[in-house]
Structure formats: C-alpha cells, structure tokens
Amino acid sequence: MKIGVFASFMSPLATPQMIRDFGRRAEGIGLDSLWMGEHVVLFDRNTYGYSGTKDGRIPVPEGGGMLDVTASFGFLAAATTRLRLGTGVALVPQRNPLYTAKEICTLDWLTGGRIDFGVGVGWNKEEVEACGYGWEDRGARCDEFLEVMRRLWTEPVVDFAGRWVRFETCRLDPKPIQKPHVPIVVGGYAAPALRRAARFGAGWYGFNRDPAAVREVIARLDAALAMAGRKRGEGFEIIVTPPMSMPVDAMQEYAELGVDRLVVNLGSQRPERVDRRMAEIEALARRTA
Template identity: 40%
Template structure:
C-alpha cells in the first residue's frame, strides 16, 4: 500500500508555504509516497450549500505549490487531487503540467476531474453542462500536445493546427493520469485514459462497490495496452479512524494508494501534523 497526504497546499500550509515544505520533507523521510493538492480558485462568501471548504481557506495554486515542494524534495511524488479540467485551456495546462514534470524529474501524478461546483464554473463563464465534452476533449488534447510531433487539436468547436509544446514531460505519454469521480463517465474515462482512478471519501464498502464498477467497465471499454493495470487511489472519510486493520481492508480490495487527510484539526497545527506524518507509515503499514 502506498500512502499519500492530501491538502499540502491548503489551510495553514497554503498560508505559509514553507510549512508545507517542512511537512513534505518529513513525509519523504518517513516513507510516504506522495503529497496531493486540492484545487479551488475562489469560493462564494458567505458560504453556500455545497461549498467544499470555508471561503477564507487559503489554497495555493497547485502547480506553483508543487513546484516549490519539488525543489526541496527528491523522491516524493507530486499529485493534483484533482485538477478540474473544464476550467482550463489545453495549451496552458499542457505547459504547466509538462513544466512541473520536468522540474521535478518526472514525479507528477496528474489527478484530473470534471468538477461539480456551479459557482466556480460561473465565475469562469463556463456552463456546468459543458463539462463532459470539455473533459473528453482535454483528455485527447493533452497527450497530443505532449507528443514528439507537431499536432492539431480539437477544442470546443475549433481546430488548432500545427502545434508543438516543448519541453515535453519526462514520459513520452505524459505523467500518469488519475481520473477522479464517482459517476459512470469518470469510470469510463479511468478505463480508457487513466493510469488510475481516484475515489474521494470512500469507506471500504463504498470502495468495493466502486472497484466492482471499474471491473465491469473494463469488460465494456477497450483499455490501451500501454496503460497497464489500473491503480486505485482512495481517500477515506475524514472522521474514519485510521489503523492497520482498516488499511488491510482497503488492501484486500485491491486499493493501490490511500491518500489521507490529517486527523482532526492537526492539519492546522504544525507540530501535530508533523507528528502524524512521521508516525503514520510505521503505525499503519507495519
């Protein structure tokens, strides 16, 4: 089982980025595989139903935060959890991801999703009901832009010809894509485009049901040979107690990676967070 830490760019770690570096370095030393960012550009104030976090929560731009961490770590993988694809333009995003992959030496785990929060889409002038087509087009455009030849891409009714974006990511196919989301479309995309699938706030029972849906989807949709075995990443519910028995339950289901939230309020208290990061691998993995 691989362990990832979620929220390396959020809250106190977003307000004081050097604290995030301290946590990331401690995680690397303790045996964590990865750290993961959250992503929200702005939130309604006052908060409305469905708001993911309080509007006063500091959230650093994910690629900037991960580049800062990359410069001061050596083996720690750097995950986006998740990049909301419909809010981006493919040329700029391809450049951001490739640049981070280069400066980190190929350590990016590129988590992507369709998004759900209508006020954020409205702020960008993007219709929420366009997100499915935008995601599907982005999943085709990004690998094309990372290829070693000039290419044309299709995006929102336009053909953009003769493009080449250098430098490319370390891997010829780009960083591993981890498709986030619980719906049928995310399941399909994970099978057809993903190195992995990422489920949020899932108990072992919910994870088992999601994995069954993914297995069924692999009988319906063709999976390219180059993608290999689909990795399964899960973030357990925030208040679920973490112990070795729970980790073993996820492992028995075939979960590859647990991306953990720090327990309680320790995410906001540096000493408590560092203690959790240091103790978690030996406590949870044995």
Template identity: 40%
Template structure:
C-alpha cells in the same frame, strides 16, 4: 499498498515553511505521494451542492488561503527528491488545455518525472461563472481537453480539432519525462465519473468515501474495463492507479483494500501552523499508517 498524503495548499498548509516541513517529512517517512487539490475561487453562499459531504457543504472556509496546486507542488518538488506529486484534483474544464499541458509537463520535467495529474470536472457553478466557462457539458469538455493534452505531450508538431479546443501545427515543449506522457487519474465518485476513469484515464482518485463505498467503486471500475487498461497504448502507465481518501479507514483495513484493488490510500489532513509541529504531525501519521518509527533517509 502505497500511502499518500493530501495536506498541502490550504490554510496553514499554504505557508511555504509548512509545505517544506510536510514535504520533507513525508518523503523521509516513506509516504508515496503528496496530493494537492484546487479551487480557483470559493464563495460565501454557494449555489451548488458540494458532492463529497453528507450536508453538501465544503469544509474549507471561503476566506481560507488555497494555493494553485501545480505551483504548490512545484515548490514541494524543489525541496524533495523522490516522493511522488499529484493534483487531487485539478479542475480541468476550467482551464485552457494547452496551458495546462505546458504547465504539467514543466512540473514533470522539474521533478524528474514525479507528477501524476489528477483531474476532475468540477461541481461549483459559481466558480465556472467567475471564470467565464460554461458549467454545462463540462464532462465532455474534460474528455476532449485530456485528449488534446495527450496529443501535445506526444507529438512534436501537434494538431487537434475538437468542439471546445483546436490547434494546428503547434509545438509545445518541454515534453513529459516518460515516453507515454504524464499519468492522469480521474476524480469523482459517481457512476459517470467511474466509467470515465476506466475508459480514458490512467486510474481513479476517490474522495471522502467509506471503506465499503470504496470497494463498490473499485468493483464498478473493473466492470467498466479498468483491468484491461494496460493494453491501451494511450495510457501512460501499465498498471492503473486506484487511490482513495477514506472517511472511516484504519490501518487494519489495508490488506482488504489491497485485495479488492486499491493501490494507494490517501491520508487527508490539515497540518499544524509551525514547521516543527508539522514535521511531528507527519511522523505521527507515518507511525499509524506506515509503521514508521523514524526518518527513512
């Protein structure tokens, strides 16, 4: 069972000295991946319900610093050597897919192939409105954008014709490090999101779930064919990623979660404000979740 850490890019976790301390400590103590999420804008009085909390409200204050995840992970890549990097999640339909393909491949090259691109369809109508992107059909837009990005990563001279994006005879370089491209995991806990993850993604990232809910979601992924994932030549990895951030998990739950098919537990937290405190905070998480008593250098 891998253990990732979702702690970069927000509040004190947006400060460069804290990012450096958290990233280096996480790598030293054996965490598998650093995760960073995205919101381009937040609003004081959102019209949309946040789908990952019981009260429908996001816990992050609207005036908090929130870094772009690809840029934040680029900084983390520069101060580490081996730890994986993942967006959790980038809101793909809010972006131009040609630009995202270029940015993601750039980060993948600069990090020597360490990137996993977590994507989601988004939930905030206010955010889509601010960006001038239609809120409707964002699921179909996400699926098409992903197909277009894979075309750009695969083909030296790429052509794509869709309802939302089209290009003809273009070259987008650099290419990702891995021959099959960058692994893409799909976020979202609902039935449609799970079906989408199983059918077109390299895995799934579930967020703010109980242990029982996570097991139910993994069962649904299997029913939708995630286990046959490796036979699809469009997939970037042979074995799918099944990563979950849980609300009630303890280290004692890890064997059972592994048994039902979870491949990575993602610990979510907000780091302290100073580098020394942040390093000790990561060490404490490592002792709890990994049994680590010191840096694994």
C-alpha cells in the same frame, strides 16, 4: 500498498517554511506521494454544496484560502527528490488546456518525472462559470481537453479541431519525462467518470471513500475497463483517500480490496495536529511496507 498524504495547503498556516518542512518530512518517513486539491476561488453561496462537510462549505482558515497547486508543486519540487506529487484533483473543464498541458509537463520535467495528474469535472457550478465555461457540458469538455493535452504531450506537431479547441501545426515542448505521458488519474463516481478513467486513465482516484464505497465503485470500474479492453493491474491503479473519521489501524481493509495507493488526509495544518497525524501516517506506512 503504497501510502501517501493529502494536504491542500491553506494560508495563513501554510507558510513557505511549513510547506518545505512538510514535503521533506513526508519524503523522509518514506511516503510515496503528496496530493493537493484545487479551487481557484470560493463562494459564500453555492448551488451544490461541498460533500466533505455538514454545512457544504470548504473549511478554510479565517482570512485564508487554498494555495495554487501548480505553484505549490513547483516549490515542493525544489525541496524534495523522491516524493511523487499528485493533483487531487485538477478541475480540467474550467482550465485552459494548452496552459494546463504546459504547466503539468513542465512540472514533470522539473521533478524528473514525479507528477501524477489527477483530474475531475468539479462540483462547484459558480467556480466553473466564473472561469468562463459552461456547467452542463463540463464532462464532454473535460474529455476534449484531456485529448488535446494527451496529443500535445506525445506528438511533435498537433492539428486539432474540436468543439472548444481548434489549432493547426501546434508544438508543445519540452515533452514530459514520463512515457507515454504524465499519468492521468481520473476521479469521480458516475458512469461517465468511470468511462473517462477507462479511456484516459492510468488509474482511478476516490476521495473520502470508505471500503464499502470503494468496493461498489471497483465493480463498476472493472466493467468499464472491460468494455475498453483493459483491466486493473496492467498500467491501471486504484488510489483512495479514506474519510478523516476512519481509524488509521482499520485501513488495511483497502489493501484487501486491491487498492494500490492509499492517500491519507492530513486534515488540520496546525502544528500540533500535523505532528500527531503524521506520526499515525508513518506508523501505517511501516505496517504496509
């Protein structure tokens, strides 16, 4: 089981020096990957609260906010040489698919093929609508946008006529380094998300999931993969971020479930907390190597 770290960098703590040093440290202790979440804007009131906190709000420092994942990965690409970089997750239904395809394949090009494209439909209704898209149809739109991106990454010339996207004789270059394209890792727990993983995915990503929850999803995911003529272990990985409250020494349970990559949440980005957490993650990586 490979070990990575999840760290959504937030200002003002995540300075350029901090991010550069953190990426090099993660690579230096042998971690497989670094994953970042995504939100472009936050709201004081939400229709649906964030499930990771009791008050339903994303914990950001006073006067700060989440850094952009694409720009941050471009910065980290220059500071590292082996560390994989994963979006956990990119909110595809609120993104322009042509711009997203270009950004992700450019990152793959610049990193020499070190990008994992984790995707999801999002939980923040206000954010989706502020980006100019509808809320109720975001699942169908996600599927169409993924199909657009997949074709742009793999075909020299693309014609596309969908519900949201239409173009003729369109070219996107450079193509990704990874073949057939950047790995798409699908997040989500509902039946449509698992079908999306079976259709598009090189893997499934579960965030803040304990072993019992992972076991339940894997059973349903196996059924979705079977319907698509696929199965785990044949170009399909299980990637999980455990709850912050779960002791590091209990995380071997995930390997027993068949989890391929464990992406441990960094949590606080205060220097003293980072040092303590990274020591724990390094010890886990050594035990599972």
